[in-house]
Amino acid sequence: MAGPHATFPTDSAGKFDDEALTLAAGSQRCRVLLPLPLAGPYDYLAPEGTALAPGDLVCVPLGRRESVGVVWDSSDQDDGEELPVERLKVVKSRIDLPPMTPDQRRFVDWVAAYTLTAPGAVLKMALSSAQALEPPPTRPVYRLVRPDIAQPSAGEVKLTPARRRVMAIAADGMARSAAELAREAAVGTGVVKGLAAAGLLERLEMPSRIEINAPDSARQGPVLSQAQGQAAAALRAMVDSKDFSVSLLDGVTGSGKTEVYMEAVAAALAAGRQVLVMLPEIALSVQVLERFEARFGAPPATWHSDMTQAQRRDTWRAVAYGEARVIVGARSALYLPFKELGLIVVDEEHEQAFKQEDGVAYHARDMAVVRASIGRFPAILVSATPSLESVFNVQQGRYAELRLPARHGGASLPDVEAVDLRRDKPERIPELGAGWLSPSLRQALAETLGRGEQALLFLNRRGYAPLTLCRACNHRLECPNCTALLVEHRLSDRLVCHHCGFTLRRPTNCPACGEADSLIAWGPGVERVAEEAAYLFPEARRSVLSSDTIYGPKAAAEFVRRVQEHEIDLLIGTQIVAKGHHFPQLTLVGVVDADLGLSGGDLRGVERTYQLLHQVSGRAGRESKPGRVLIQTHEPDHPVIEALVSGDRDRFFAAEAESRRDLMMPPFGRLAAVILSSGDLQAVEEVARALARAAPKAEGIQILGPSTPPLAALRGRHRRRFLVKTPRDQRPQSYLRDWLGRIKLPNRVRLQVDIDPYSFL
Incomplete structure (x- = not known):
C-alpha cells in the first residue's frame, strides 16, 4: 500500500503494546485517512465480523491515543511492501454518522494535490467540529406508558384537571419534552414530572437535534424585472440540467442579484438538493439572511467562525444528515459534509476574504468551482465588480455571463x-x-x-492613526514581533499590531529617547x-x-x-x-x-x-x-x-x-509562492540560499527570489519568499514537487506553498 502504515513502538522485549492484536490473514485491510498533516492514509484492520466501506468514519488507535479518521479509497498507484497483518492495528469502532460521500473524498484529494498539502490537513477542515463526531447529547422526553389507556380509572392515580390535560395531549403516543407537554397543556412542568413519578409517563433520553424548518421552494418570490427574469430563467435551466456549469452573474450595485440567484436556489431545493451560499463576511450578512427567510419562509443554516461549539456540532450533523437544506457560510463551509449538494453560489466572488493564507492556502471561489465540477452541478459567481480571473474565464468561454445593467425598481446609480x-x-x-x-x-x-x-x-x-512617532527623535513605534507599525486605537487607549494582535498601552514617554509627551499620531483612521x-x-x-x-x-x-x-x-x-x-x-x-x-x-x-x-x-x-x-x-x-x-x-x-497580459501575470500566467519562515534569521537565510541553488532549470518557468517580503518578520518569525512564474497552460505543482524535494528542511524552518497567491506581504 502506498503511504505510511499503522506501526507502533515496541517495548524493550520487542513486543507490541497491549492494543496490538493478531488477526487471521484473511481479515479486511482498510486505509484510513487521519485529520493530521501526514503523507497519506494509514493501513488498519477492520474488527472481526465488521465490513468497512470507503467514507465510513472510524475511531482508530494512533500511538498511545485514539483518533477519528475516514476509511479512504484504495489507490491504483499503491507501491511499497505491505506490512504483515499481525503488525497492523485494529479499528476501534465505526462512528454512527453518514459516510463521507465519494464526491467529498475526491474533493479532499483534489485540493491536497493542487495546493501541495497533505490530504490529512485538508481532511481536518472537513472534520472541523470535534463534538459532531462524538455521540450527540441527549434530552429527556416523556410519553405515555400505555398509549391505549389515556385516562386511567379512578382510584389508580389521582387525576387533577391539569393532569388530565397532559394525558390527553400525550394520548397520541408521541415523545415530548416536559416543557413541550406543559406548554401544550397549559400547565407547569411539575405536573408532567409528577405523572412520570406516578408511573403514567415514562422518561426517555432522546438524542438532541437542532430544529431546522424546511425552506419552501414553492413560495412566491418578489416580482422580477425583465432583465432579472431572463437571468433567473437561465440559472433555473442550468440547475434543471443537473450538470456542471459556471455562470457569472454580473450586475451593478442595487440591481437585485440576490433575488435572481434565489430563483436558482428554489430550483435546486425543488429538485431535492442542498444549496451552499458563500459570503465573504458572514458576520455582516444580516440582510441576506433576512431575504432568505422572507423568500423561503425559513432561515437558512449558517456556518462561520463566531458560532459556538454546540452550534457547530448541530449544524455539521444537520448538513451530514441532509436536514439543513440551505447553508449560508464563510469559505470554510465549502468543506461541510453535504449529503446531496446540488448548487453553490459565491456571492461577492471578487472578495479577497475568500482566500485562505494560513494552513492550507486555497481560494474558496476557485475550489467552489472544482467542487461543483466533481459533483456535476452548477456554480454561480456573483459580483458587481467581478475579478479579472472570472472576466477572463467568461471571455475564454469557460463561464456563462448574465448581466443586470440597471438598478432595480427605478433607482439610478449615484x-x-x-x-x-x-x-x-x-x-x-x-x-x-x-x-x-x-x-x-x-x-x-x-x-x-x-x-x-x-x-x-x-x-x-482601522483605529485612530496608522503611525505613532516621536517629534523629538522621529522614532516610530513598531511591533516587536512583526515588521509592522503599531496602530493607535484611542477608544481603547492602546497601540495594536493588526498582524499578530500584539497590544501596548500608549506610553507617555518616547521609548527611544525618553522625551515626555513627544508622541504624536500621524495620519487618519x-x-x-x-x-x-x-x-x-x-x-x-x-x-x-x-x-x-x-x-x-x-x-x-x-x-x-x-x-x-x-x-x-x-x-x-x-x-x-x-x-x-x-x-x-x-x-x-x-x-x-x-x-x-x-x-x-x-x-x-x-x-x-x-x-x-x-x-x-x-x-x-x-x-x-x-x-x-x-x-x-x-x-x-x-x-x-x-x-x-x-x-x-x-x-x-x-x-x-x-x-497584466504584457507581464504574463494572472490570469494570463500562473504564480506560486514559496515562503520560508523561522525564529532563527540565519537558518532561514541558509535554507533560502540552498533552495535557490537547488532550483532545476525548466523551459517557461521563472523563479524570482529569494526576496525579503514587506513583512520581513511576522509573529516572531523571519521570512523569505520565492515567486514561481509559469505560463497559463503549465501548472507549477509538478515542478515544485521536484524542486522542494531536493533539499531536506531543518525542523526549525517552516516552508509553505501558496498556489495562486493573493497577498504579497
Missing part, C-alpha cells in the same frame, strides 16, 4: 465626483490639528444631514475621522463601523437595525460597510482617502481598490432618492478614479487586463 485634494485642501482645526475632510465634502455632509438623510464616510483604515465629524456636526448621531466595533452576527444585526430605523445619521466605516448593505435613507458617500492601494507592488492592489471604491459608492441612493459620491484623492487622473467618475468599468478592466 453621481460620482472626484475631489482634488491638491486644490480643495482640508482645513486645519485648531482644537484637533490636521483636518481630513475637504470643504466640498463638509458642505455635502451639511446639506445631506440638513435634509434628514443619512451619510457615510469611508476610510479603509476611522476613529480620527469620527472625531472630526463630531466637531463639525455635533448634533448628528454617529457610529463607527469596523471589525473593532462589530464582533459577530448579533452586533451586526443591531447595527443594521439602528441604520434602517434611522437611529444613526452619519456612519464612519471601513471596508465591512461596503458589502451588500441596503440602507434606503443613505444618499451620500464620502471617500476620505481613495489613494490607499493605488501604489505599491501588490499585483491586485489597483483592481482591489477599484472594486472596493465601486462597492462603497454603491451604498448611496439605492431607492427613490438620488445618491451622490465624493471621492477625495491626490490623483484625480488615475485610471481607477477616472473609471469611477465616468462609470466605465469595462474600460478600466480592459486596461488592467492589458497591463
